[in-house]
Amino acid sequence: MLQEHAKIIQFISLAEQVTGRKKLQKMIFIAKKMNFPFAERFRLHMYGPYSEELTLRVEELCEMGFLEETYIHKGSYNQYQYEVSEEGVHFLETMTEKNNELQPVIEQMQSKTSRFLELVSTLLYFDHLQQEEQIEKVHIVKSKLKFTDEEMKEAFDFIHKLEGLAV
Amino acid sequence: MGYKNEKLKEEKVFKDPVHRYVHVRDKVIWDIIGTREFQRLRRIRQLGTTYLVFHGAEHSRFQHSLGVYEIVRRIIDDGFSGRPEWDEEERLVTLCAALLHDLGHGPFSHAFENVFDLDHEEFTQKILLGATEVNAILRKVSDQFPQKVADVIDKTYPDKLVVSLISSQIDADRMDYLQRDAYYTGVSYGHFDMERILRVMRPAEDQAVVKSSGMHAVEDYIMSRYQMYWQVYFHPVSRSAEVILKKVLHRAKYLYETGYQFGQAPVHFETFFKKEYDLEDYIALDEGVVTTYFQMWTKEQDTILSDLSARFLNRRLFQYVEFNPAAEYKKLQQLEVLFNQAGLDPEYYLVVDSSSDLPYDFYRPGEENERLPIFLQMPNKELREISRSSDVVDAISGKRRTDHKLYFPEDLLQTGENPLYKEIYEMLNK
Structure with a gap:
């Protein structure tokens, strides 16, 4: 009955910890795009694909005591860290089967910055378009981030690598 | 003069209980309203199952769409037009996006999307860009015009000011639905001084802002929104109806997938059950079609489908108790076991439902929130996020309220003969 909550706990458990709400949003979106069965729906917001449902789910999990949220001061900005x-570990044991295929996808994403994952997730948001149109769209909706051609190439390479790990 | 700028010989007006009149002068707008895809919105209620609680809430998405159009028309024609920050070339695309922003909503949208894993915003895009009457009208403006309208609704349009009129924390969509839903439900919340907000709304670089003298009207709007969510939109009884509606659809889907022979073939649903639907299948659905099937399903051999369908149609809804998932998830698991032992499938008869709302959220540099805040334009033209000036808004900013309820068939547990029912009922109410 709380299966969707359990999937988020399992994701963070496999990642061990996730630093940044934005990063968590992008990682789940990308995992969903790789056909992992997350129910949350995403729309394009300020930082790319964003799910209000996911924000809510994470808040609930913190309220339930299954996730620990830590507020970290990082000089000019602040971040939230989740573990x-x-x-939460006990809850997970009663709820769900382990999804071992998710682990390598999470490892790939964990090593990347939020900015890079924002680019990757925004490209994936427009994956119904041709590659050139995807790039054009990203330049329109993310004009202030000024992504370079090298970053675009790296992002597409990363997407191809993840597609090899998709279910 | 091209089709884009073509005006009707005489202005058309729709009588409207919220805005008094909806004014149409543009030929494009008039033609869109006449399309079958837009007329279909007459057959989809704005508030889904809420009419089972507030009997007046029978108003349709057609009315709301016209209302959003009218508000945007007034913002542009009476407020923005002639100001240097506003590009007059964006007028028509903004009006069309306002009129068409909910075009992809299906019958009982929330439940239907949940069960069949659909997204009404995707269908809005498909109707705008596919082989439809709406698309044919938009293409008469230019080949690129349907895509431009779709981009505004999808929030990927380059001019963010245009997007903000349709989708932001103070947009025409919210301003219409709060007032319209308040009017039709008959509640006293939901009212605010929209005239004042429209008078003080100004175009800025990336969004519409509000002159600081209009702050109290915006406070009122935010509080109205807060009240409407908890008094109307998240009313526990309409959530009960929504729970049953979803379960009816789930059951019908499950039966189809497992080879059950329906008394009447569920023709309109078959492509959705098989995930092979196309745009025509989607457009063919409305709430009349769905409830007709429910009527037929009350006569089905499958007792779960017939019972749930009858419950929905005859408003024999589930009762609820407060539920704390963190403290009670083990109790829930025990209840599921008991339900199974008593011959009641907990998948259909024991349901946790959650509601949550954030009345206003703000973003300040260095934080990670995703919502564009409401800005006040100070007398020196400086922009200031509203919660920095308003104690009222500051008090509720960023404060999410969440509510969980556990739904179950109290009538059955109280009157049924199974000896386990009493034990379950006592456990639920412990």
């Missing part, structure tokens, strides 16, 4: 609590 699974002991209670």
Whole structure:
């Protein structure tokens, strides 16, 4: 009955910890795009694909005590860090099967910056378009981030690598 | 003069209980309203199952769409037109996007999308860009025009000011639905001084802003929104109806997938059950079609489908108790076991439903929120995020309220003969 909550806990458990709400949003969106069964729906917002449902789910999980949220000061900005609590681990044991195929996808994403994942997820948001149109769209909706050609290439290479790990 | 700028010989007006009149002068707008895809919105209620609680809430998405159009028309024609920040070339695309922003909504949208894994915003895009009457009208403006309208609705349009009129924390969509839903439900919340907000709304680089003298009207709007969510949109009884509606659709889908022979073939649903639907299948659905099937399903052999369908049609809804998932998830698991032992499938008869709302959220540099805040334009033209000036808004900013309820068939548990029912009922109410 709380299966969708369990999937988010499992994701963060496999990642061990996720730093940044934005990063968590982008990682789940990308995983969903790689056909992992997350139910949250995403729309394009300020930082690319964003799910209000996911924000809510994470807040609920913190309220339930299954996730620990830590507020970190990082000089000019602040970030939230998420880890699974002991209670969350117990909950997970009663709820769901392990999804081992998710682990390598998470590892790939964990090593990337939020900015890069924002680019990758925004490209994937427009994946119904031709590659050139995808790039054009990203330049329109992310004009202030000024992504370079090298970053675009790296992002497409990364997407191809993830597609090899998709389910 | 091209089709883009063509005006009707005489202005057309729709009588409207919220805005008094909706004024149409543009030929494109008039033609869109006449298309079958737009007329279909007459057959889809704005508030889904809420009419089972507030009996007046029978108003349609057609009315709301006209209302959003009218508000945007007034913002542009009475407020923005002639100001240097506003590009007059964007007028028609903005009006069309306002009129068409909900075009892809299906019958009982929320439940239907949930069960069949659909997204009404994707269908809005498909109707705008596919082989439809709406697309034919938009293409008469230019080949690129349907895509431009679609981009505004998808929030990927380059001019963010245009997008903000349709989709932001103070947009025409919200201003219409709050007032319209308040009017039709008959509640006293939901009212605010829209005239004042429209008078003080100004175009800025990336979004519409509000002159600081209009701050109190915006406070009122935000509080109205807060009240409407908890008094109307998340009313626990309409959520009960929504829970049953979803379960009816789930059951019908499950039966189809497992080879059950329906008394009457569910022709309109078959492509959705098989995930092979196309745009025509989607457009063919409306709430009349769905409830007709529910009527037929009350006569089905499958007792779960017939019971749930009858419950929905005859408003024999589930009862609810407060539920705390963190503290009670083990109790929920025990209840599921008991339901199974009592011959009640918990998948259909024991349902957790959650609602949550954030009345206003703000973004300040260095934070990670995703919503564009409401800005006040100070007398020196400086922009200031509203919660920095308003104690009222500051008090509720960023404060999410969440509510979980556990739904179950109390009538059955109280009157049924199974000895386990009493034990379940006592456990639910412990």
